[in-house]
Structures are given as C-alpha cells and as structure tokens.
Amino acid sequence: MAAMNAKQKYHAMTRDLMWDPKDFDMKKVYPMLEKEGIILKDPSRWEDPFRMAYNQYVKVQAEKDLLYHAVRRSFEANDGHAKVIDSRWYEGVKAFAVAVQPAEYAAHRLMAYVGRNIPIEAIRFATFNQAIDELRHAQIEIKHYAHMSREIDGLHAYAQTNENLWFNTVPKSFFDDALSSGPFEALMAISFSFEYVFTNILFLPFASSAGAVGDENFVAVGKSVQSDESRHMALGMSAMKMLLEEDDRNVPIIQKWLDKWYWRAYRIFSVISTLVDYYPRIRPISWKKAFEIYVEDQVFDGLFKDLRKYGIRLPLHAEDSIKEKEHYSHAVMRILDHYKHANAFRGFRLQPDDYEWLANEYPDTFDHYYAPFFRRMDDHVLAVASPGLPAVCSVCQVPAEFPDPNNPTKMWTQYSEYNNKTYMTCSPGCKHIFEQEPHKYMQFWWPAEAYLSGEFGENIPGDLFPYFGFTPEEANEHYSSREHVRWLEHRKHLGLDRIIVNS
Structure with missing residues (x-):
C-alpha cells in the first residue's frame, strides 16, 4: 500500500470514528441538533484546521508540561516570590485565580457538552482535544x-473560595449561560467570542506584565496556556x-449569537483590564492599547471585514466597547476598591508613579474622573469602601457601577420590566441580552439578596x-497588610534591599 501523506494520515486516525445508529432515531441520540434552527447540509466536509492526531497531541502537551514544571520548580526553589518588584502584584494574581481558573474548568465541561451534541467528526475530535486542554490549564494554574x-x-481554602465568593459569580454566570444554550451557540460562545476575540488580550498583556515585574512562574503559566489557544481560536473561526x-x-x-456573546465575553474580561493597568508596578502596555491592537485592529478591522461577504456585521454593541476603553480599567478598579473588604484579594493605595503612568496613558479621563476617587485613600485606606455587597447586573453579574462613556459623571445602569418586576443591568449591551431572553436571566443568583436572606448564616457579617x-x-488594603510586611521581611532576609515599593 502506498505511503499516506500527512492529510491522509490525519483523516485515517480521526475519521470513521462515528457510528450510525440503526435501532435508534438520530434525533433521539442527538436531541439538541435541530433545536437552534441551524441548517447542516454536508458537515462531513469540515475539518479540524490543525489536523493533529491524538498521539501528536499527547507528545506536544507532555513536552509543554515538562517545560512549565521545570520553570515552576526553579521559581519556588529560588524564592522567586520575594524577588518580584512589588508584592501587590500577587493581589492581582489572586483575582486572576478566582476569575480565570474556574472558567478554565467550566470550559472543559462546555467542550465536552459541545462534542457530545454535535455529530460532526472533526468538531468532536477538536472539542475533545480542547476539553483536555482546558482541564490541563485548570490543573497547572491550581498548582x-x-x-x-x-x-x-x-488562597488557603481555594476550592471553597472559588465556589462561594460573590466575585466568582461573574465567570459562573457566563459558562452556566453557555451550558444552558444549544451546542452550536455554546460553540460560538466559547470557541469564537471567548477564545478568538478575547484570548489574546487575556493572556498576552498580563503575562507580559508578569515578566516585567519578575514573576517567571506566571510567565510560564501564560506561555503554556497561550500556546494551546491558537488551536482554540482556529476551531472557533x-x-x-x-x-x-x-x-x-x-x-x-x-x-444574533455574535451580538450576545461578544458583549458577554467583553464583560467577563472586565477584571483583566484592571489587572493590566493597575496591579503591575511596571506595565508593558495599557488596557486601552491592548484593546486597540487585539480587538479593534485584529478582530473588528480584520476578521469582521472578511465576514462581510457572509452578511455578518460588527457585534451590536461593539462601538460601546470602543468608547468604554478610556474608562474600563478605572471603573473596574473603583468597583474593586469599593468592595475590597469582601474579596480574597486586596486593593491598594496608588503610588506617585501609578498616578503619573495612568495620567499619561489616559490623558482625557484619568486625572479628571478617577484620580480624585483614588486620592481619597491616601490618608484612610477604607475611605472608599462600600458598607455592603454590591447590586449586580442581572446578566453579567458584575456590579452595576459603570459610567456612561458618553457622559462619565452618570451611571450607565439600565432597567427592564418583566412579569411585573424590575431588573437592573450594567449597560445597554447587557440590557439588550436580558430582553432577548428574560426568562433565562430572571433566575440569576444574587449574592447581595442571599446575604440579606441569611443564606450566608445568621451571624452577619x-x-x-x-x-x-x-x-x-x-x-482590605495591601500596603497596610500583614502580607506586605512578611514580604518585606522575606526580602530583607534574602538581602534584597533594592526595591521600588513605598513601604
């Protein structure tokens, strides 16, 4: 038999794995297939763009794991934690931990759901690989x-914090929304809107910040994860x-799905804007510039121009996100400072170089709208703390405290009526999503309501x-915390006296 080329080998090792049920109706085996109105004529012609067989996949992933764990062990053995330039960086990593790692685990479940309910061999094989990817990401992040x-x-009770902290209702709401959608919508939600549009802005700027501040462990996490994302993005496209x-x-x-899931993914990444602009003491790039590069240039001006031939336009609220880039990270940091007394990661007083950098990067907004808020903490770190838990958006579950980018002195909060009850959303984008499926979002779990009803216990707080x-x-606040004191003592013990942090 003649030798097979790479394409033929891929086809032989990944196709003909489906089975045609003879005794069962296909509609019963795949009950979700026709629920969404999607028309499939000849899906067998579609192929996984990476054409990677399972044995190749395992080899590549094993090599990446070996490299990551070598870096991790070296970092741990050489007191890498004490050598970052400012310990407040780790408050941002905690926020990343509570938001992103549970999302990775939920994404593996979502990919398994998609593969189970779409009878297309190439999609099933690609989602199988991606499900393993996402589980691997969750595991190395937990490590x-x-x-x-x-x-x-x-993070000493990480599993409990991830399950119960109000902050984590944001990624939970995104993935629960996708898992309760049909399989094709779920595929667009994660593989396209989450992965293709936003995965670069999730890992690249924050991993660059990790390198700038000296956290080589997190750099290795970012590189190991991001190298899988190219396949995920290709699957979505x-x-x-x-x-x-x-x-x-x-x-x-x-x-319709792009309109919804662009905005849902954009809101779930709200905390990333703050992790890029605020928590690193050295910032290689601002959120605004990263958004312009990875979303405006690559997605809006690149991808969506190519999609015009199919009749696809920009997502409905794309222009709103462009306007909001001047305010996004500052508004989210303001929210986190309001509720830093109820989070597993702390806020912090801005230092003089922070004010200078933020003013230079955001000359039209920071000094005028946001610096006065943060300066209130200069003499009293809890000066801007809210007395309770936030009122959150009925869709994205981010606190509904975003300014209107067209009129930044006013809140962007929206209201909708359904079944004689008023529901609050954080923006026109979330209001539109709510009003398309109000029966879905009226069921959301609201931490503040649970707090008041005694769900957290009788002895509140x-x-x-x-x-x-x-x-x-x-x-509460980082620079006045016991953690910062311990970090300074650790550095002193190691003889690392040259630091830039104000202590």
Missing part, C-alpha cells in the same frame, strides 16, 4: 496557586465559517468570611 498559598493570604457556508438561513442566527473561605485580615 501555581498551591505554591502561592504558602506565601500569601487569600473554522466552525463559524462552516456554519455560515452551509446555508444562508444560518446567517441571522449566527449574527461574622458568618460571611467562613462561608467565603478566608478571614477579614486577608482582605
């Missing part, structure tokens, strides 16, 4: 946080083009922190 928990506050080319009747369905999995001493 990273396990080491951190020996050095820093806030290929799957969307396949659906658009199958039948013109798919176009309005895909457009005494029972609140045991429920969250950390103590009041692990919250």
Whole structure:
C-alpha cells in the first residue's frame, strides 16, 4: 500500500470514528441538533484546521508540561516570590485565580457538552482535544496557586473560595449561560467570542506584565496556556465559517449569537483590564492599547471585514466597547476598591508613579474622573469602601457601577420590566441580552439578596468570611497588610534591599 501523506494520515486516525445508529432515531441520540434552527447540509466536509492526531497531541502537551514544571520548580526553589518588584502584584494574581481558573474548568465541561451534541467528526475530535486542554490549564494554574498559598493570604481554602465568593459569580454566570444554550451557540460562545476575540488580550498583556515585574512562574503559566489557544481560536473561526457556508438561513442566527456573546465575553474580561493597568508596578502596555491592537485592529478591522461577504456585521454593541476603553480599567478598579473588604484579594493605595503612568496613558479621563476617587485613600485606606455587597447586573453579574462613556459623571445602569418586576443591568449591551431572553436571566443568583436572606448564616457579617473561605485580615488594603510586611521581611532576609515599593 502506498505511503499516506500527512492529510491522509490525519483523516485515517480521526475519521470513521462515528457510528450510525440503526435501532435508534438520530434525533433521539442527538436531541439538541435541530433545536437552534441551524441548517447542516454536508458537515462531513469540515475539518479540524490543525489536523493533529491524538498521539501528536499527547507528545506536544507532555513536552509543554515538562517545560512549565521545570520553570515552576526553579521559581519556588529560588524564592522567586520575594524577588518580584512589588508584592501587590500577587493581589492581582489572586483575582486572576478566582476569575480565570474556574472558567478554565467550566470550559472543559462546555467542550465536552459541545462534542457530545454535535455529530460532526472533526468538531468532536477538536472539542475533545480542547476539553483536555482546558482541564490541563485548570490543573497547572491550581498548582501555581498551591505554591502561592504558602506565601500569601487569600488562597488557603481555594476550592471553597472559588465556589462561594460573590466575585466568582461573574465567570459562573457566563459558562452556566453557555451550558444552558444549544451546542452550536455554546460553540460560538466559547470557541469564537471567548477564545478568538478575547484570548489574546487575556493572556498576552498580563503575562507580559508578569515578566516585567519578575514573576517567571506566571510567565510560564501564560506561555503554556497561550500556546494551546491558537488551536482554540482556529476551531472557533473554522466552525463559524462552516456554519455560515452551509446555508444562508444560518446567517441571522449566527449574527444574533455574535451580538450576545461578544458583549458577554467583553464583560467577563472586565477584571483583566484592571489587572493590566493597575496591579503591575511596571506595565508593558495599557488596557486601552491592548484593546486597540487585539480587538479593534485584529478582530473588528480584520476578521469582521472578511465576514462581510457572509452578511455578518460588527457585534451590536461593539462601538460601546470602543468608547468604554478610556474608562474600563478605572471603573473596574473603583468597583474593586469599593468592595475590597469582601474579596480574597486586596486593593491598594496608588503610588506617585501609578498616578503619573495612568495620567499619561489616559490623558482625557484619568486625572479628571478617577484620580480624585483614588486620592481619597491616601490618608484612610477604607475611605472608599462600600458598607455592603454590591447590586449586580442581572446578566453579567458584575456590579452595576459603570459610567456612561458618553457622559462619565452618570451611571450607565439600565432597567427592564418583566412579569411585573424590575431588573437592573450594567449597560445597554447587557440590557439588550436580558430582553432577548428574560426568562433565562430572571433566575440569576444574587449574592447581595442571599446575604440579606441569611443564606450566608445568621451571624452577619461574622458568618460571611467562613462561608467565603478566608478571614477579614486577608482582605482590605495591601500596603497596610500583614502580607506586605512578611514580604518585606522575606526580602530583607534574602538581602534584597533594592526595591521600588513605598513601604
């Protein structure tokens, strides 16, 4: 038999793995297939763009794991934690931990759901690989946080904190929304909107910040994860083009999903804007510039121009996100400072170089709208703390405290009526999503409501922190915390006296 080329080998090792049920109706085996209105004529022609067989996949991933763990062990053995230029960086890593790692685990479940319910061999094989990717990401991140928990506050009961902390309702709401959608919508939600549009802005700027401040452990995490994301992005792009080319009747369905999931993904990444602009003491790039490069240039001006031939336009609220880039990170940091007494990661007083950098990067907004807020903490770190838990958006579950980018002195909060009840959303984008499926979002779990109803315990606020999995001493402000004192003592013990932090 003649030798097979690479394409033929891939086809032989990944196709003909499906089975055609003879005794069962296909509609019963795949009950979700026709629920969304998607038309499939000849899906067998679609191929995984990476054409990677399982044995190749395992070899590549094993090599990446070996490299990551070598870096991690070296970092831990050489007191890398003490050598970052400012310990407040780790407050940002805690926020990343609580927001992103649970999302990675949820994404692996979502990929398994998609693969189970779409009878297309190439999609099933690609989602199988991606499900393993996401589980691997969750595991290496947990390994990273396990080491951190020996050095820093806030993560000693990580599983409990991830399950119960109000902050984590944001990623939970995104993935629960996707998992309760049909399989094709779920594929667009994660593989296209989450992965293709936003994964670069998730890992690249924050990993660059990690390198700038000296956290080589997190750099290794970012590189190991991001190297998988190229495949995930290709899956999202290929799957969307396949659906658009199958039948013109798919176009309005895909457009509706893009309108929804662009804004949902944009809001779930709100905390990343703050992690890029605020928590690193050295910032290689601002959120605004990263958004312009990775979203405006690559996605809006690149990808969506190519999609015009299918009849696809920009997502409905894309222009709102462009306007909001001048305010996004500052508004989110302001929210986090309002509620730093109820989070596993702390806020912090801005230092003189912070004010200078933020004013230079955001000359039209920071000094005028946001610097006065942060300066209130210069003499009293809890001067801007809110007395309770936030009122959150009914869709994204981010606190509804975003300024209107067209009129920054006013809140962007929106209201909708459904079944004689008023529901609040954080923006026109979330209001539109709510009003498309109000029956879905009226069921959301609201931490503030649960707090008031006694779900966290009868002794409030005494029972609140045991429920969250950390103590009041692990919250509040970083530079006045015990953690910062320990970090300074650790550096002194190592003879690392040259630091830039104000102590």
